[in-house]
Amino acid sequence: MSAMAGRLIHAVARAIDGTAALLGRSGRAAHLETGARGEEEAYFYLRRLGYAMVARNFRSPRRRGEIDLIGYDGEVLCFIEVKTRTTRAVMPAEAAVDQDKQRDLIAVADEYVRRLKSAPPTRFDVVSVYFEGGKPEITLFKGAF
Secondary structure, three states, rough: OOOHHHHOOOOOOOOOOOOOOOOOOOOOOHHHHHHHHHHHHHHHHHHHHHOOEEEEEOOOOOOOOEEEEEEOOOOOOEEEEEEOOOOOOOOOOOHHHHHHHHHHHHHHHHHHHHHOOOOEEEEEEEEEEEEEOOOOOEEEEEEOO
């Protein structure tokens, strides 16, 4: 897909989300809407960095938790947790990926890898997204744990 087509798809997705929010038809709690917006911003940010995205919101029927994004950074399969905040007033977004969360993510990632024909090298990344101003501020933490 060309860069122009990617930007067009991103703009259309944002417009649809914005329209749904204005009309109040999303049906989700505000914090879930914020999280979904953050995941979308992270998805397109990672694509711009060259990640080849292969899954979103992956869940295993046998494990607790969900992996927000899965993609390849070169030959490395990355399991990506996205943390979104509207303010920096409390604690950094990435600090929410504590040991319990890491344990859950690792278990779900193991389930994902078992489905593959061969096990590639893997990594766990965290992306923080802040919506404090007009444009989201995104930070990628490669190999976060």
